[in-house]
Amino acid sequence: MSEPAYDLWYWPSIQGRGEFVRLFMAAADIAYCDRARSGDAQDLVEDMEQRTESGDFAPYAPPYLVERESGFAIAQVAHILAWLTDKHQLGTGDAATDLHLVQLQLTITDIVAEVHDTHHPVAGGLYYDDQKDAASKAAEAFREERIPKYLDHFEAALAVKAGPFMSGTNWSHVDTSLFQLVEGLRYAFPRRMTALAADYPALISCHDAVAQIDGVAKYVASQRRIAFNEDGIFRHYEELDDE
């Protein structure tokens, strides 16, 4: 096996935003060295500091992907996925559709930030226990208003083509990210997602079709996929979930 062309940098102990990059690379069978699995958080912090001090453009936050040959580093999930799609010629061949896919990926970025804010509505730097009252209200609004608004949008977009994927029979970065979004929402809000499941048949079909992509199935079954936990973006707190 040849040396991987990329290093992926992210926090070691969570799936987090890094997981959207991992799932896409697993589906596309792109080899990379996962620096979150081969090192610890201190390695990441030092790499970030070194990049900031290097005098070149540095990532604001992980995840970021480094192309070994050129040393080029790229951050922001939607940006990484669009770049990999171009580089590995995984686009649809239709420029307008590819642009719409990036737009949808950026909308996934938005809901992922909102998921995080359900358990940390006041400040990311404070403990959950110090913002539980606000989190309770934030999670209620998220469950009742935001989840349906976003999922309605993705369901309508999935109806544009015949499916099971967003652009038809071939998967894209949007599909691997929708898979992770559904996985994460089911983990964090199992009662709410069970209650809503019947409203989103196309989204569930998309999720299930992504689960069967060879590289995704192998990755998800492997030790490399760490479990969701209460340090990540999608967290299960019993008191934040309801039908």
Next chain:
Amino acid sequence: MSEPAYDLWYWPSIQGRGEFVRLFMAAADIAYCDRARSGDAQDLVEDMEQRTESGDFAPYAPPYLVERESGFAIAQVAHILAWLTDKHQLGTGDAATDLHLVQLQLTITDIVAEVHDTHHPVAGGLYYDDQKDAASKAAEAFREERIPKYLDHFEAALAVKAGPFMSGTNWSHVDTSLFQLVEGLRYAFPRRMTALAADYPALISCHDAVAQIDGVAKYVASQRRIAFNEDGIFRHYEELDDE
């Protein structure tokens, strides 16, 4: 004067996210019809509904830009700005730099969302008065931790090239957006921004240089630039500001 090639759709009563698109188009002297100024909110709601029902990919939320000739619609500020940059050949000519600029624009997107959450930490659908306690704590954390973290990042990035702009002597979408970020933060948190000003000379220089771009100067002095207000993203609530 020829017919504009674009329609920009956004909420009529605020600068909001639409303003980042307006400032870029003003700087680049790209003609467009501002549908937020020629119509009301109901027109926007109806256009959004019609797009969702059309069976094509629709925006999740405004702002979105429509290319009149093709009917192609694109949403998400960073995505619109990257697309316009390519289309109007306003890139730097260096692919890696252009990608870094998009990455920086996406980081501006992140801080803009956090600014909004200072006055609406619990839920966008609730009134400010119903989340004032949480907002007070959220704004404190934003002022003390998040503003410096983001502005340190932009200041370091501005040091990569000689300036005054992010990629050197030519402005890009990142510069027009940093101008608006500084304008908005000064409006919302005047005491905090005054206290911090000396720490960010490159950012302030960039802001001041953008203000002198011919199209920006004309736009900002015109009636088309509506004032910041307490329905927008950057809001001034006396109780949320402090040194």
